[in-house]
Amino acid sequence: MALYTRVSGSVGMITLQNPPVNALSAAVRQGIVDMMDKALGDPKVKSVVICGQNGRFCGGADIREFSGNMTGPPLVPMIHSMESAAKPVVAAIEGIALGGGLELALGCHYRIAHSKARLGLPEVQLGLLPAAGGSQRLPRLIGVPAALELITTGRHVTAAEALQLGIVDEVTEQNAVDAAVKFALRVADASLDARRISTFPCPRPPATDAFFERAMQQVRQNARGAVAPVACVQAVRAAATLPYAQGMEREKELMATLFTSGQARAQQHCFFAQRAVNRWSMPNGARWDTSKPRPVRKAMVIGLGTMGRGITVALAQAGLSVVALETTEKQLMEAKQAVSGMLERTAKRRAVAPGFDKVRYSRDMRLAADVDLVIEAVFEDMPLKKKIFQQLSSVCKPGTLLCTNTSGLDIDQLASQTRNPELVVGMHFFAPAHVMKLLEVVYGPRSSPTAVATAMQLGKQMGKVSVAVGNCRGFVGNRMLKPYLEQAFFLLEEGATPELVDGALEEFGFAMGVFRMSDLSGLDVAWRIRKADELAVTDAPAGQSTARSRQGRRYSPLGDLLCEQGRFGQKTGLGWYRYDEPAGRVAKPDPWIQDFLERYRAQHALVARRMDHQEVLERCLYSLINEGFRILEDGIAAGPEDIDVIYVLGYGWPRHRGGPMFYAGMVGLARVLERLEHFHREHPDVPGLQPSNLLRKLVASGSPPVHRWKEVIKKLHSQL
Template sequence: MAQYTLVSGSVGLITLHNPPVNALSAAVRQGIVDTVERALSDPKVKSVVICGQNGVFCGGADIKEFGTNMSGPPLVPMIHTIEAANKPVVAAIEGSALGGGLELALGCHYRIAHSKARLGLPEVSLGLLPAAGGTQRLPRLIGVPAALHLITTGRRVTAAEALQLGIVDQVTDHNTVDVAVKFALSVEGRSLDARCISTYPCPCPSDLDALFEGVMQKVRQSARGAIAPVACVQAVRAAATLPYTQGMEQEKELMATLFTSGQARALQYCFFAQRAVDRWSMPGGARWDTSKPRPVHKAAVIGLGTMGRGITVALAEAGLSVVAVETEEKQLMEAKQAISGMLERGAKRHGVAPAPDRISYSQNIQAVADVDLVIEAVFEDMALKKKVFQQLSAVCKAGTFLCTNTSALDIDHLASQIRNPELMVGMHFFAPAHVMKLLEVVYGPRSSPQAVATAMQLGKKMGKVSVAVGNCQGFVGNRMLKPYIEQAFFLLEEGATPELVDRALEEFGFAMGVFRMSDLSGLDVGWKVRKGEAEPGVASGQPARIQQDHRYSPLGDLLAEQGRFGQKTGRGWYQYDKPGSRVAMSDPWLHSFLEEYRAQHGLVARRIDHQEVLERCLYALINEGFRILEDGIAAGPEDIDVIYVFGYGWPRHRGGPMFYAGMVGLAKVLEKLEHYHQAHPDVPHLQPCSLLRRLVTSGSPPVNRWREVIKKLHSQL
């Protein structure tokens, strides 16, 4: 769909129309082909302007067409036709020009952008590369190093940066289409030989081989197994070393390989899963679209430790007025200084003015009397949180939503402390709260749909990916994390080392393995949680065999008891040069400790390979995910996958744990769990979940059809 109008006597104005982002669907591509042909054959038309309707140029390819037999005109010949036109074609870029949208603009002879526009080639985030000439034209226009950075990261740039790089010819604060039309009139009749980017020589540094070698090494390291960034480097190298037509062939071949890869399917699944979690539902069928969120203009944060500070910053950066409460004067002074610094750094990063005036500080909880919503972020202690909510219930105005930032405590138990339990939900942020994208919105049996909708909407306003989950120990993310970590401990008892376990998980795609992550977050954190859970029979130094009816490993507790808290103390599962250092080094003491531990408890070390590490850790985590679906804590597999990708470092190119289980094959996951549970009958988390068995019996349907099986299962309970 593209509309054609003759304006200013001689300018053919082509307007793309496909809400909301004017994606390049088959109908839009056909519309462009038809209107361009009409403009070029019309003797009245001396120049052409291409724009998008409703303030957006073009958001790129229509991802819904991926995986189907794509119809309509192909994009590459269409762009070549525009570039080869004998009349100047100007792109009027408003809103965004992304992916195929930017490639379309690069095929035009001139580009005019509004100052608030954003431009980029984000295909790498979908496991692909810009395959309509983006990898060939952009390096010719802005040089190899700058093009490599944009294409391999998918980063979007502002109009000002695009002008500086040379992507656009002009930036305006006025009506972009009007400016583009005037510009088109001014260049009518000019030679276009110097405006066809495909004919440009690629500006290359003299040490081209060294440049690509360095970039490839860096990309492989940061990609952690993802193949698309590597293919992007190879495509840009083709632009730098081959004629344009051969470079285009190389781009096409690389794209064909990526397009059919499992990684592209996983990344595209992540794209849609992120949107699916917006359509949350609660038991009983209540949905967000029937539960209108209440607007939140003023919020409060109680407790200004690490999490409270980050939440305060996230609220302020979202434009809310914030009352920040901390009863300890020293902690309050430190928090003020820290929050001010965080706001300044955030403002600098986003190119805006900091907003410290949005935050008021107080030592008195009475200061929250007139807010719309409160987020409690005090220490993870049930008695302390109960006391805070009793105070809030007495102080806050009627209808104030009361939220807790707990990572595991019972929401319903806290709701019982307030006058209106329907106003209570959990808002589980992830550290650092002003940076991490994930927010678990936890509803209890008494939480109202409006309270959940309000928390979800507030999360969206803060730029979070919000996922609504039910109330249970650890909710979704931390509940699944427990068997994952548990298996890592058991593997150490059986003969593995922290280095072996971490290496296997990092080669799989995690930024950090279990033990490096434990050292970063602090062994004392998990130790306090485990002591709070009061595992039966787990006193200091107790054997790892069977505690009542299940196995428990005290290894983490034993290290914590010796003050080995990880990076903060310079010793944990690894050793560090000094407290606070982030460089993990193998610790001979730890290896001796493990040998002594095994000898003390009659455990014979055996050889453990990477495959067993992955199967034991990941399949135990996945199995708990199936239990969560079976229990109705998460509405569908997409919810779990989004939580793990955005909150727990699951590699995006693996799609999330539940998607990964489908890729591996549910029958294989079931078979392996049965094998390991036979070998370790004292580990309940290895016993295959009945939902997993049911899905295998149903023929292992694809992940997007699991909801049907889950719905049937729940209806029979």
Template sequence: MARYTRIPGSIALITLTNPPVNALSAAVRQGITDTVSRAVSDPEVKGVVLCGENGKFCGGADIKEFGGQMKGPHLVPMIDAIEATAKPVVAAIEGMALGGGLELALACHYRIAHVKALLGLPEVALGLLPGAGGTQRLPRLIGVPAALDLITTGRHVSAQEALKLGIVDRITAGNTLEVAAEFVRSVSAEQRLALPRLSTCPTPCPPDLDSFLERAMAQVRRRARGALAPVACVQAVRAAATLPYSQGMRVERELMATLFKSQQARAMQYCFFSQRSVGRWSTPSGARWDNSSPLPVQNAAVIGLGTMGRGIVVSFARAGIPVVGVEMDAKQLEISRRAVTSMLERDARRQGAELPEGLVRFTTDLRDLREVDLVIEAVFEDMALKKRVFGELSSVCRPDTLLCSNTSTLDLDQLAAATHRPELVVGMHFFSPANVMKLLEVIYGSRSAPAAVATAMQLGKRLGKVSVAVGNCHGFVGNRMVLPYMSQANFLVEEGATPEQVDQVLEEFGFSMGVFRMSDLAGLDVGWRIRKELGLTGPGVAPGEPARSRKGSRYSPLADLLCEQGRLGQKTGCGWYLYDRPGGREAKPDPWMRGFLEEYRSSHGLRARPVDQQEVLERCLYALVNEGFRVLEDGIAAGPEDVDVIYVLGYGWPPHRGGPMFHAAAVGLPAVLDRLEHYHQAHPDVPGLQPSALLRKLVARGSPPIHKWREVIKNIRSQL
């Protein structure tokens, strides 16, 4: 797992060999230990180059070993031994040096990186901290502020940024191994006597260290929203700044031990593995998309260049896929062209690269799509409009062109029926902004061919997304589940809570935004349009009454009433909150809202009552969870992992809580069932609070662990 060879110049080349990313498994650690010892003891060897096979240095620790008994050499002593060698050791970094891979490189005396390499310490995303000296060596190398940024966010940096920060000594566009070997040969005798060892270096600190660290901790706590790992990272870096190396390592070790055993680490590692396993989904007939070969996609088109469409165009350009942007209005087309160009220029500046030419074209004529392999429709969420677009595409495009819709709620089968090729119609539901958000729901219609779904799933991966295949129903998985969550928030406000109280409880749980702030950001008219489509509000529908059933269930017209008064959220300067101007971002409680709610309650015979934090949290979250169980019952998602990935990546569910289904398992399914029964008894007109059959069945089966749920789901899943 670590190959030893001699190369000219009396240099030992140690190559990590553990595909696909040369993770530091027990065998790799043993191999490094043995080969470094061999190089040190060989009098003919003047220096060492450490690299990874197949153009990848090292992706870090082998996460599959987490939770088991550690075998082989431990990482810290192995890394310390590399740093202590009297012969110069150079890390030749290609591909990536992440987590333990970067910690390994930091123990080397010098680091040479290829220009396309990525470096970082992403352990915080697993609920951990860099536990092999990363929190102690990196601050000593690049200073406390820069190290804190990288360690608490887990972000990856390019080779160019790594050079600027001082993480690497040199970058090259050529042969990294040759440059590293030449670097070793160039180390003078005097330099060999004083090889740079980070464990013995002082830590560069800002002038007022205590004040700086206090501010940093406050900022990290706000951003972390209850996550433990970022806070522990600050504590570890503080130790690097204030204690000798050996004592700092002791602090790092103690913090790591606490995090390693935490529920949050288990939740975040569950998220990590779930993102790599989701999306396996078969049709009712048993055909599987993942056993089908995807169709080739050499070029694409996007119809509708609003915010979402522009983001999708940018995603294609970033992936190097030629794309045509279509907008029927010439003025809107020019606005969109400038917006897309601006986003791509920002990307190019950030990466220090040239703006890609010829990848994006714009047109107002659908006939320009005659030769594209795939089209994504991203027009307004209006069934009649979308069906018209699909009918036109069916006539204009080649018979084998894949037709995709970015619909977030509408029936995919109706859209497919508007074409001559329903088997080549799938949903590709991006999340806004599409060039930023990692989630892609791929919707499988009743007539979608497995190869068409395979194509959309593979394309999502090319675009840098986590693709999850889901079934076809109103709202699919994410938006179907968000409706009862938002309804409960509205009901709580009807009953006596305030929008800011509900949001505060949800944000303290870990959401970046509560229900009402999120609604204002998205625009209240978005949901209003969907409710009109469902016939819940609009012309011909009597004004809503909170205690009256509408289509068999309680309905709150609060948001509709706000929309009717032109309060659409941030875009109009007022919605649930007040903003200093249209387009403003700072949400402030609106005194107007108090009077509005008092008048509303009075007109509907409601008496406001105190609503406590527990009720807000349980009614909102458990209504969401309950709908998740129903999604699984109906076969709309393949398993709880799919639901959780969708909510963590698409809806702001805090990763350190694993996802709604993981959270239900962590709380205890009997406790969730008990509270749902309690609230449904109190609110029998809210079907969303009636416990699902799957939840009841899981509790009756003794509440098996979440990875066993699929065995129960298989026995009750209905046909789509």
């Protein structure tokens, strides 16, 4: 709804009321129409101010209305009516003006923003385009290049940048509503002929056709199969080349195509999934989200390698005091220099103070006695981590939360080394830790709801999307990654090349395929883990297995053999690809790899065959998805939304595919089941290809939509 009042004698004020972000629901739109009629019909009102309650202007459309029949006044005529009003209309932008909220502001004659406000047209991130005139008005206001960049990326801008671009007329440090009222009084009698953006000519970029061809090429390359950014370019092109009314028709046509697309449904699934992961109960029935988190003001990070440095920066940026601990003076000084540089660069980008004073560097473990929370971030070595947790248990004050940044080790073993195992949880960050949005919060059977709630809240404070997961080898993300990587290796054995596998996955939408990503991460990292598990070729117990078999199941030693040659990826200039120099970034096919694979196949009497992209996708993706179903069976993840959020935010799963579990539903669960059965018949020594019980149960239940899987999961658990 909207509230109407008259202030300062002659200013009609319309306040949007729809917490938390004053979304443009049917009731709000109706309220705007009614209150505008009231203001324009009041002879005492000379100008109008539109604002939002609780310090937020408007977060855009009410996305919940997308799944049903839209009711209430349509947004486009409402904005046109406002723009054509005979009295000046001023938008008072506090907090946010996003999507339809910014389009509403663009329909006003003037825009006043608070200095901390953020503005943007993020519809592309929902698989849509700004279809309430945003794609037509913004280019007319700030020019095609700037508008195109904002619309195709969905990027938010600060008030300062909005002023520089020309989106807003004034920025104030004071209350934006008060400033807008004063502004409205000043312009009450001003002519509005030059204030209606829809009447502006759109400045055409030089060599318009060539400009848009280049823009389309770049957007297609970055979109990796997403259709919404492409439609955004087409809409902005209409603004530059057609009269406003025809441009609006084109915007409407493009939106109609996107609105019902599978990609829009996928991206909206991601939107709601990110909110769903905040509600989760533990297997013992306790709810962490109703438990009160403990306050964390001071934290310690132990181990200042790549991950530890990023975690230190993330904590400092969140306003915490941090003790950064390393074992040697040399390592400590190197870490201090690196962390200071990261803080400085990030602060410059965000236009905030670097927070150097937040971090204290030390080699003294006794300082842990004064902190509220410790995050251990040494490399993946269980004996070393156990030793650290034993020390922490004797040094820390009662109630200190002990966290480990492990990517897959058993946190129960670490908890068993402490006096208070209920205070131990995993906090699995993703590199770079100060940038990546995902945080897996791992709880064990003895972790308390308070400990989980505290870790989840700290993740939120750091700007992360935190997902609570159960304790098992690899947790959710890395557990699912294992069969995906295995299939990629098996495909090489059977005749594929790294370029074929990566090409199929990148065409699907991943930023990097399996082998390019392995080169970037470092092949030696996974090799070290396989050696610790006695899986690597040189470490397998004598007589236990052949080179291509472990514990009765198929195993590919290709990665081990590559590492034995000193090919660790980008860091050495050689991995699955060749790099022109160590730490180079451009992956080039290496003839040596082709020879290496041919020799390997000959040695093991393997006959190479041709395979296509479809087989690569089905083998890699369906094995990953199948493990996701097993994770749901085991209760390691609360629901399919949790898995999808983890994969989209942490593993580069393309957002326009909705996450692996949503994608399985889009493909058709029966199809996934049929293909897994087919591949398992061909490869009976690969247990990961055997379809999970949950997948079979879902298909037998009629393949319900993803949001109804929990009903089937609950029944399955009750039968176990």
